[in-house]
Amino acid sequence: MTVPLRPPREPLDPRVRSWWRVHCLAWPVLLAVVLGVLGLLIRPIAWFLPVAGAVVVVGLLLAVAFPAYWYRVHRWEVTDDAVYTRSGFLWQEWRAAPLSRIQTVDTTRGPLQQAFGLSALVVTTASSRGAVTVVGLDHERAAEIAERLTRATQAVPGDAT
Amino acid sequence: MTAPADGWRQLDRRTVVASAALALGACVAAGVPTLMGMRSADRFSFTVAVGLAVGGTVLVVGLAVVLEYVRLARTRFRVGTDRVEVRSGILVRTCRGLARERVRTVEVTADPVLRLLGLASVRIGTGQRTSATDKPLELRALRRPDAEALRGLLLDREGRIDPPHPREGTPHEAGAGGSSPHDDGAPRDATLAVLDPTWVRFAPVSLLTPTLGIAAFGVLLQGADWIGLQQTVLTDAADVAIALGLVVSLVVGLVVVVVVGTVASVAVFVESWWGYRLTRERRTGSLHVRRGLLTTRSTTVEEDRLRGVAVVEPPGIAWFRAARVDAVATGLSAADEQRSDPRGLLPVAPRAVVERVVAEVLREPVAPTREVTLRAHPVAARRRRVRWALMICLVPAVALAVVAVLVGSTAFAVLTAVAAVLGLAAGVRLGRLAYRNLGHGLVGDYVVTRHGAPGRRTVALRRGGILTWTLTQTPFQRRAGLVTLWFTTAAGDGRYGVFDVGVDEAMAFAVETLGERFSPYLAAASMTP
Known part of the structure; x- marks a missing residue:
């Protein structure tokens, strides 16, 4: 049974699909290289070679099928009084962080994200388990939202607990 | 305790004694079993070992005293109008501070050594972990009344703005950081609960009981090892077990585990909850828990x-x-x-x-x-819980079944069947209980x-x-x-x-x-x- 919550308004940056694809491929390829080298060097385990091929194929399938799907499921929005996200395809999660309860707003960028011009927006509340993360925003957009949120939260008095 | 005009205060010097005692205790705890283990060695090497142990102990205790002395000499703290500050560090000087309005908890603890010396440690926490600098400030150690006064002072928000005047008949101590608004047993505290000794009956109903009971065997064997008797103990135990037969020795073992575990869990309960008292300070409304026999703890919320x-x-x-x-x-x-x-x-x-x-x-x-x-909750939740519980409870049966297949003995097949029946019953019961809860x-x-x-x-x-x-x-x-x-x-x-x-x-x-x-x-x- 689906959860009757409305999806957040905004999709992620389309480039996030390429980033996910690279992720889907990077680990299988790395694994395949290790298996392949071992298979070539050590005779008795030459059957590692077809296994390596299979791993690459699985990675390719994942990279083709999933990012488009994830892209449809992962959504976010900043309303007048909250940051609202939905994430996860199998293990789904809906989160909202009211602006009045936000403590910090950060953007983080890994090397791969930088290559794609992406940023992740991390919004923390006073709860140790309440952080809201939006992965895969255009990095200028993310910085602009972070600044807007920071200004909005500074306007609220108290320590947001 | 007098304070210099700028408000910087020092820790109590007797902390050196406490640290020396702790170092001595550690040396004795490490040295004595080692020497016991060497009794069988020849006279010369034993004498050398004793010499080394004594020399090492003197060295370690001396080092502890010097380090602690320097630490105390280099540590200062101050309770200002807005901030609590601690300066410390022997080589690298650090100055850490907390805004007083961010102080959430103040814990006063004293281990037995500190208690004998009339000292206590104070930990000042902010309760927020947003950065590495939010670690609690620890002051080890102050004189007990000073520690209590500090706790009262830090958690007394109104007192910061307008220190209360000493009331008639209330012993009043002019502390360094201002007046002390808190006195033990003063009538302004409402008692919500005190320890009822009969509660000790609940102490053995805990996972601690079997854990400690089994741990006792480990300690016994380790102790026997130190005095070189582990082999003897094991063979003696095996002899006794053979003489009694499997069933009787299992029962005896179980009884010993239960009895030892019960005694130990009661001891743990007494140590941690002795003198327990939950009070509410009338003026600030703060809750205050005080407990502990050897190590006294005092927490304020x-x-x-x-x-x-x-x-x-x-x-x-x-x-x-x-x-x-x-x-x-x-x-x-x-x-x-x-x-x-x-x-x-x-x-x-x-x-x-x-x-x-x-x-x-x-x-x-x-x-x-x-x-x-x-x-x-919906019945579907019960199905999920029963399924999880069965998965856990049937693990022994599956393990036994694997052994039965590998070994091919009928005894294991019977055990597997018994484990499966028990696992099924337990799993269903546990799952249903989880659903009811x-x-x-x-x-x-x-x-x-x-x-x-x-x-x-x-x-x-x-x-x-x-x-x-x-x-x-x-x-x-x-x-x-x-x-x-x-x-x-x-x-x-x-x-x-x-x-x-x-x-x-x-x-x-x-x-x-x-x-x-x-x-x-x-x-x-x-x-x-």
Whole structure:
């Protein structure tokens, strides 16, 4: 049974699909290289070679099928009084962080994200388990939202607990 | 204690003695067993070993004294009007400070050595872990009255602005950082609960009992090893076991584990809860827990940091109609850095006491955990729980079956069958219990959630203390039409869940609890109530 919550308004940056694809491929390829080298060097385990091929194929399938799907499921929005996200395809999660309860707003960028011009927006509340993360925003957009949120939260008095 | 004009104060010099005693104790604990183990060696090497041990002890204790002396000489602290500051460091000087308004908890502890010297350590916590500099400040050690005065001073918000005048008949000490508004046993504290010695009967009903009982065997063997008798002990035990037969020796072993474990868990209870007293300071409303026999602990929770309470029933305790009460408060969440769990407001006590204490702590006429009518969860949640419980309870049977197949003996096949039957029965029972223990409800200003098996936990969370919500759904939950609704909070575990609740009920409950904070996210189709 689906959860009757409305999806957040905004999709992620389309480039996030390429980033996910690279992720889907990077680990299988790395694994395949290790298996392949071992298979070539050590005779008795030459059957590692077809296994390596299979791993690459699985990675390719994942990279083709999933990012488009994830892209449809992962959504976010900043309303007048909250940051609202939905994430996860199998293990789904809906989160909202009211602006009045936000403590910090950060953007983080890994090397791969930088290559794609992406940023992740991390919004923390006073709860140790309440952080809201939006992965895969255009990095200028993310910085602009972070600044807007920071200004909005500074306007609220108290320590947001 | 006099203070220099600039307000910087020093720790108490007798801390050196305490550290020296601790170092000596460690040396003795390490050296004596080693020497005992060397008794069989020849005279010369034994003499050399004794010499080395004594020399090493002198060196270590001397080093401890010097280091501690320098540390004390280099450590200063000051309680200013806005900030608490500590300067310390032998080579690298650090100056750490906390804004006084951010101080959430002050813990006064004293291990036996400090207590003998009339000293106590003070830990000042902010309760927030947003950065590495938020570690609690620790002052080891101050004279006990100074430590208590410091605690009172730091947690006395009004006293900071306008120090109260000494009242007639109240012993008043002019402390360095201002007047001391806090006196032990002063009539302004309302006592909510004191230790009832009969509560010790609940102490053995704990996982601690078998753990300590079995650990005792390990300690015994280790001790025998030190004095070179491990082999003897093992052969003696084997002889006795053979003489008694399998069944009798199993029973004897079990009885020994239970008896030793019971004694040990009672000892642990007495050590941690001796002299327990829960009080509320009348003027500030802060809750104050004081307990401990050898190591005394004293924890203060400001009232506006309290978000609710958790009523915890460890496995088996429900049969005795008893439970423990923990505070759900900001600033008490990081149990990892604390030596003792600072959340405990009440040890395991009869339910009537629990309900009275919960009501008084929350200042409600009736405890929300009692008043609430918990709503049951869908039957699908029971199926999930029974399935999980069976998976766990059938592990021994599966393991035995594997052995039976590998070895091919009928004895193992019989054991497998027995384990399978027992596992099935236990799994079904445990799963059903877990389902019965599921519940959620709303009463007055509190959200109440309950879950767990074989023990269970009931959390009453003030609605105003809820920061926001999170909804999670696994593929299995989706198929069963279930969802888990989490309420996140700055206190305690960070979030408390309503597990495996029906999708529609979850929406309705979230709207009921959070109102405007949840309803904007509902899909238009389900907006009609």
